[in-house]
Amino acid sequence: MSLKSLLLLLLGTVILASCGNESDLPDASGKASVRAINAIPTSAELVFLIEERVINTAAYAAATSSVRYDDLEYTFNIDVGYAGETSRRRIASQLIDVAADRDYTLLVSGTLSDPSITVWESDERNFDEAETVFQVRFAHSAESLGTLDYYFADASVPPVLGNQVATLSFGDITAPLDLEGGDFVLTITAAGDPDTVMFVSGTETFAARGAYIITPFDAGPEFVAPTVVGAINTLASGFSLPDSRFPPAVEFVNAAIDLGTSDVFDDETLMSKRVSDLAYLDVSEELEVSAGVNSFFFTPAGDTAAITLESTLSAFGGVRYRQVAVGTAPDFLALTVIPDRRPVETHAKFSLLHTSNNFDFLDFYLVEADTSIDDVLPRRAAIAARVPSSTIALAPGSYDIYATEFAEKTPLAGPYRIDVTVGDIVDMIIVDTVDPVVLDALFLSGGPAP
Incomplete structure (x- = not known):
């Protein structure tokens, strides 16, 4: 057999094998909904992926938006980024054989070094336009709290043992419950003890044709209250329920x-x-x-x-x-502003606000200690006066901070030397001095050593 004939035979074999593999793939018969909830208090945003494709991200005490996929088998992955690293770290994975018309929620909890995934599953909920009810599931995602009782009723109805709609331990979720749309108060107490109140919402309106997961989280230092509650709407936008006992x-x-x-x-x-x-x-x-x-x-x-x-x-x-x-x-x-006070395991946080009256735009440099800014780009360019800037993630280390006029290199303020470790919060405001061409910095936390 000639070399040409042999190559043609091999090519035909590959094509036939490829066609056979295609025919062996399972056929999807429908779709299902999937989302993830970030319940790791010290995490940065979690990245939620189906196989290697990013679905969405979720900050702490929040959920990704719901997405629908064919009823096939998938590995869902959770990644997180660490400051100073060029690629994300994979911290957890979950294999799910997705069934049509089902609803899957992945609760990611624990710590970044020791995470766990709990899968909540139910039927997808769809509503006719004439329906006047909403669906609710109660869940428990506040790891510091023990077993809890949930009361969900009109404001005029006090919590009385026996009237609770759920008793849950961490990671639990109830079966779906349909209720008439209207106004409700959520009260969470220690299990079996309605006098030990953990959380009380104000009167909240739950409109018809919503599908909610109502779940508490451990609050961080950006809150006065120790517990926050999310009403995650699996069909639309959700909202937070503040604890009515704690004023802002x-x-x-x-x-x-x-x-x-x-x-x-x-x-x-x-x-x-x-x-x-x-x-x-x-x-x-x-x-x-x-x-x-x-x-x-x-x-x-x-x-x-x-x-x-x-x-x-x-x-x-x-x-x-x-x-x-x-x-x-x-x-x-x-x-x-709401200061970003929550420490995370992945980096130090640097927040800045430009308040000068003399410069409309500033560049900010964060460079390794004793490094010139002449040949480096600003960490934040063209920061507008009186507009809060997004938080900067810093790897542990020693840094010098400079502020310059936009597209200039002459320092108007700095250098300010800061030494940071993971979990630190640096909160800085750039301010005017009596000299109109000299600026200064007010550090509200994490400033230079005295």
Whole structure:
């Protein structure tokens, strides 16, 4: 047989084998829904993959959006990124033989070094337009809490032992329950003890034709309350349920060099003083405020003849806020931010806010200690004044921080030397000085050593 004939024979064999393999593949008969929930308190965003294709990401105490796949067998993977590493680490995998018209939720818990996956499975829920009910499943994803009782009723109905809708241990979930759409209060107590309350929501509206997983999480330092609850809607957007027993809190920062030392009131008649003598670059104590819309009025210290700044804060229960006074007279304003206070296992966090009145845009450099910035790109370029920047992930190490005018290399502020380890939080505000071409930094946490 000639070489050409042999090659043609081999090629035909490969083609036939390939066709045979195609015919052996299973046929999909339908689709199913899949999502993941991040219940690792010290994790950065988890990356959820089907085989090697990214589906979505989930921050702590949140879920990925629901996606639908053919009813075949898949390996679902969980990855996480570590600062300073060029590729993600795979921390967990779960093989699922997906069945048509089923709903799968992967609860990822534990720690990044020792994670676990719990699979919650039920039938997919679909609604007709005329239906007036919603579906709810209650789950337990707060690892620090023991066995819990769940009460879910009208605000007028107190929790009484025997009326609980669920008793759950960590990782458990109930069977689906259909309820008429309306207003409900969720109360979570220690199992068998309705007087030991772990969480109480306000009155929350659950509209018809939603499908919810209601589950608590251990809260981090960005919250006043020890527990937060998510209402994860498997068909649409979900929402959080704040603990009604814990009011929100706010701290004030005076970053407006022309504002002067100020008093802060929470009433227009200036009879209820909340902060006294807030000087430039001062940070107030954290104050309890009301859930809902709050108004604050700044005046010169000891002088109520004029209001120099009015601000509002729309606050959710249990959340810790910050208001930063910025700007120049007569256009002072207050920026509202929720500081990123939650430490993670994968990196140190660096948060920055540019409040200078003299430069519209700044570049920020974070370089290894004693490294020149002449030949490196900024870590954040063209940071706009009065716009909070996204958090920067830092690998452990020693860094110098510089601020320059946009597209320039001459430092306006810095270098500031910081030494960070995993879990550190560096919180910095760039501020003006009396010299209009010199800036400075106010470190609210994680600043240079004294």
